[in-house]
Amino acid sequence: MNAHDVKYGVQYYPEHWPQERWAVDAAMMQRAGINVVRMGEFAWSAYEPREGEIDFTWMEDAIRLLGKHGIQTILCTCSRTPPPWLYRKYPGILNVQPNGIPHEKDGRYRVALLHDVFIEHARRIDGGVIRHFAGHDNIVAWQLDNEIGDANDCHCPHCIEQFQKYLEAKYGTPEKLNEAWGEHFWSFRIDTFKDVPTPVRHPQVLLEYRRFMSHTNTAFARWRSDLIRQCAPGKQITTNFQNIHAIHTDCHELATAVDVNGMNHYPSRTPELAIDYYRGKRDTVWALEQHTRLRDVDTPAGWMRLWAWMTIAHGANAIVHFRWRQCRWGAEQFCDGILPHSGEENRFYGDLTRMGREVQSIGHLIAPTRPRAKAAILFSYASRWGIAVSGLARDLGPVHEAKMFHQALARVVTAVDAMDPHEDLSGYSLVIAPRLWMVDRAIAASLTQFVENGGTLCLTTGTGVVDEYGKGFDEPRPGRLHALAGIKVSDLAHQPNLRLNLRSSIVPALEGAVGEQIADEIHPLDAETVATHASGWRQGLPAITLHRKGKGNVVYVGTLLQQAGINAIVDWLCQISGIEQSFARPEGVSIYERFCDQYKLLFLVNWTDALQTVEIGKDWQDVFTGEALEAIQIPANDLRITRHSTYES
Ligand SMILES: [Zn+2]
Known part of the structure; x- marks a missing residue:
């Protein structure tokens, strides 16, 4: 894969499958045109099954094997999902609900990012991963953990004390806080920052707690990105902003800790707006978890490919389908996956392969372009x-x-x-x-x-x-x-x-x-x-x-x-405001453009079950065939991509 190409691949969990299967998977991925996998965000228990017994060999083997098939790795840090032994030995890492009761241990992310013991062990494992893999040629980029900030709120006395210290640093004196927040409603007026209660009901306390946690979650990310920049200079760093409905962390603040915005994209429940919002003012966004199918969605034939192309049309330069194969166990046993539990080829693999070959053919034309909006x-x-x-x-x-x-x-x-x-x-x-x-x-x-x-x-x-x-x-x-x-x-x-x-x-x-x-x-x-x-x-x-x-x-x-x-x-x-419609479009057809200084690309997606025709004007060519087009026909549940041959910005 060229650095200026579109990344196209899947989430892969080698730790879920016997090593003899990896070669089968790598060969299937190569046939599908995949050039990247994302790995390792939940790998702590596989790296360190018992405290201090760390072994990265299996991940090295996986990265090397995939590399032989032309597939590079986006490697993740992994510390927000500790293994059970860490909870057993250090129960204080668990975060605490507003009622004082610790959260359950069989979920994920239920750690407090401000607990000293967690910080120590999280830095030990993430620092170990970063330093060990920093020089690896087949690692093309790094992802900081997964969905940073989700489920990390903690209301224990230690964390609330940190919150109070944050308020003291921000406001300086209790009087300034009282002035900013208002006082005397329900007799609320603080005399010392220790008076600020656990956030449950008071809107000003709750609002400032969200800012505090957004800063905390970003600091967690920044420690890791700083270390990656130090150990692996030049490698791009990203992280995946969670779905558009999550508000635990301000993604704009989190974006200051990464080079490339990343996101989860589940089209059935994530509007197209989310891609544009997570791209924001940056040139691109990486879809690090791209929907394949969900248990509550009857995914129509071909739509996995259309959803992925639609994501690229919005400016994404990486599509990482979530995930290569459905896991046979665990909380996401029946969630997304291209391959079913059995690991056999299916129609989703056919979709994956079709698009993989298309990306191989035109990815270099897409990567330098981005949407331009008025x-x-x-x-x-x-x-x-x-x-x-x-x-x-x-x-x-x-x-x-x-x-x-x-x-x-x-x-x-x-x-x-x-x-x-x-x-x-x-x-x-x-x-x-x-x-x-x-x-x-x-x-x-x-x-x-x-x-x-x-x-x-x-x-x-x-x-x-x-x-x-x-x-x-x-x-x-x-x-x-x-x-x-x-x-x-x-x-x-x-x-x-x-x-x-x-x-x-x-x-x-x-x-x-x-x-x-x-x-x-x-x-x-x-x-x-x-x-x-x-x-x-x-x-x-x-x-x-x-x-x-x-x-x-x-x-x-x-x-x-x-x-x-x-x-x-x-x-x-x-x-x-002087904005005219760019193209007259039939119902059920979406049209997107991406630009660079030399040319522009037009993406026409037909979500309907019937052939559709769109008049696009002069000087357009099909990107795959070079055929000159003015009226373009789009087959049912399919797309066309054209290039404007004489465009100048
Ligand atoms: Zn806490």
Whole structure:
């Protein structure tokens, strides 16, 4: 594999299978066009079956054997899943629930990253793995552990003391903390940092605990990446951000400890938005666990390949299918796997092989390219934490609405960026920030500058509700953004059964659109009304507003729209921000583009059971055959990839 190629492979657990099977697996992988495997993230018990008896020989053998078949290794560190003997000898490594009871031992990750004994043994095994394998030619990259931060919260007295010390370092004095958090509600006012309780109910304590754990989880990763850089300079370092619904760690902070963002991608439960969000502002993302099939999904024939190509179309430069073969035992006995328990070839292996040959043929063309977007979606972990601890609407995190906006944009454009609101917004025409609950001064300044420079900003209900400490503002919602939006929102309530219709002459497609769960009471300052409520006590009151500010626009959507309404508002947002539809596309066809300075690639995925035709214009060639194309036919459940032969950036 060339360093500038697309990585294509599987997760492999040699420790699960007898050594004589490894050669069979390696030969099958080579036939399938695989050039990389990821290994070792749960290997501690295989490396060190008893304390101090460490043997890395078997992993060396596996790496060497795979190398002979042209397959390189992404090697993982492994310390967050210790073997049972470590729990037996050092029970203090286990993390503790808020009620003081230690977690169970037969799961995974149930260790506290701040317990001294765990730190000592984790550094011993991870340091041992890193130093031992650092010079190995067949290791192409390193992965830091697995899904870092999941299940690592700990409420034992030692960890809470560390939390209190973090607060002291951050705030300096109890008075500063009281001022930032607010005081006297339920008689809460601290006199010393030791007064800060275990986080259970208090929103400010809970919010700051999430920041503390995000820092803790990132520090765990950084120790390992620092050592890898020292021992194996030049090797890329990654880690896999867990599914989009996990909020234990801010992935943007964790990304500062790695060279390449990595992710788990399970399309049936992970929206395409997740790939763009985990790619963020970086050039690429590696799908380190790519769905093959799940126990609750009847995976249609060919879709494993389409899901993987769709991931690449979003900017991924590595596909590591999870996993090579279903394990015959353990908690994931019936989870993903290309091969079944028996290890025999099947239709998934056929899919794997088909795509493997395609990647071998065109991976070098794909690797230098990346998506280029004029539209971006923003949401933050701080907002998600703030909503989760608010007690108002725990299930109203922004991801679901962001996913709907992303789907709507995907009908119009061929690339969308998704990222944290602190990122640089220059270069975008349209920014959509669903439920930006928490707005600090930096976000407010950045969004204001974006609009004044001519950008179109779309905010939605539940924006600008709290500051960085989780406190409500002493100005009308959306708080620090209310002047920018030109409105005052005077009521915010979550009504799960609320359902209402909109009326709009300005955006006719919004006429009759359905809003749910939240309907803000909006009073325009100098904003125009785009849509009103059609009935109830809100009849005639604004539901959607537009504020022309500087050279730009701010649109505020004061209710949770269903997908049809989101589609209508996105079409209008694209219109007022000058974004035109790239290609007319049939229902069930997705279109993506990746660019470099010399050419661009077009990915057309047909998710339907019928042949589809798309007009793509002049100067396109099929990447596999070189055939010139203007109208492209895509077979059922298949894709086409074309290259624009005369493109110049
Ligand atoms: Zn603890």
